[in-house]
Amino acid sequence: MTDFFDSMVPDATPEPGSFDKVESEALALQHDEISQETIGQSESKNQTPSIVKQAIGELLKSGVVDESEKRELFGHCVTHETLINQKLEPLDLAVRLDTHRGVAFVVVADAERGQEQGDDVDAWSHPLVRRQRLTLEQSLLIALLRQAFVLHEQEMGVGQSNVKIAVDELLPQYLTYFGDSGSDQKNESRLLTQLDHLKGYGVVSGVDKNQEVTIRPLIAHMANPRSLTALLETLQEKCKTDAGGEE
Incomplete structure (x- = not known):
């Protein structure tokens, strides 16, 4: 019986094993x-x-x-x-x-x-x-912001809403630790400069049109109990050093 390949090449005589070779x-x-x-x-x-x-x-x-x-x-x-x-x-x-x-x-x-x-x-x-090392002033500001963040969570629940704080509300707390320069403009400018620096760490937003900053949730991890304990120890050492210098 003539197959397809025979009809295409009628005079061709395949070599022995050629089909096996083609198949392989x-x-x-x-x-x-x-x-x-x-x-x-x-x-x-x-x-x-x-x-x-x-x-x-x-x-x-x-x-x-x-x-x-x-x-x-x-x-x-x-x-x-x-x-x-x-x-x-x-x-x-x-x-x-x-x-x-x-x-x-x-x-x-x-x-x-x-x-x-x-x-x-x-x-x-x-x-x-x-x-990146934080200055003592920046570390204390983070501690203040974390305190506001925790109070908000206690009242509203964890992750329930954005945590915001007004610059005017934060400023008196800030001046408690860093002293009043006697100029409202200088005091606010100093605080805004530090807040802008902390923005780069992802713990606060920029100041919005309502003169408020959003405290980012990362602050709960950045200002954790271990780091806050280390800050407290640093402050205690500084107090001892200052007291010794006065003597």
Whole structure:
């Protein structure tokens, strides 16, 4: 019986084993195609989803993702927390979530482990994270802002609404610790300068048209009991030093 190939090449006389050879080549080609497809699927599975890249990029750039400002990115941080931590682990970084207050932030893993073990918090170093020291004045201002934040949460509940404080309300508390210059304008300008500096740390917003600042939820973690205890110890040492100098 004449098959299709015979009708195409009527005078051709195939060599022995030629069909086996063609079949083998066809199978080999099919195998290569399947292998390439499998490799492609494997590479696709290993690729980091774009939404995770977005979240990691923002965390590395700003250090924090606030739900009130970037709801979608915060949602990605919550949904893909495990994957984000896997990607950050080689950098010795990790993401921490506070879903009640709506904030995700980056921590240095070594520093966090050291704090848990009671090590000196100044002992850590990280090539990608530049340490920024707060002055005593800035630290005290953060403590005042945290106090207002905690009082709001006690009254309204955790994460129930934005925590705002008027500059006029904060100023008298601020002057209690730093003294009155005698000029209302200078006093307010000094406070606004410090608030603007703290804005870079993600703990407050800028001053709005109503002369109010929003206290960001990150402050609950930045001004934690450990750091507040360290601040109190510093103030006590300063008081002793000042008292000794007066003698």
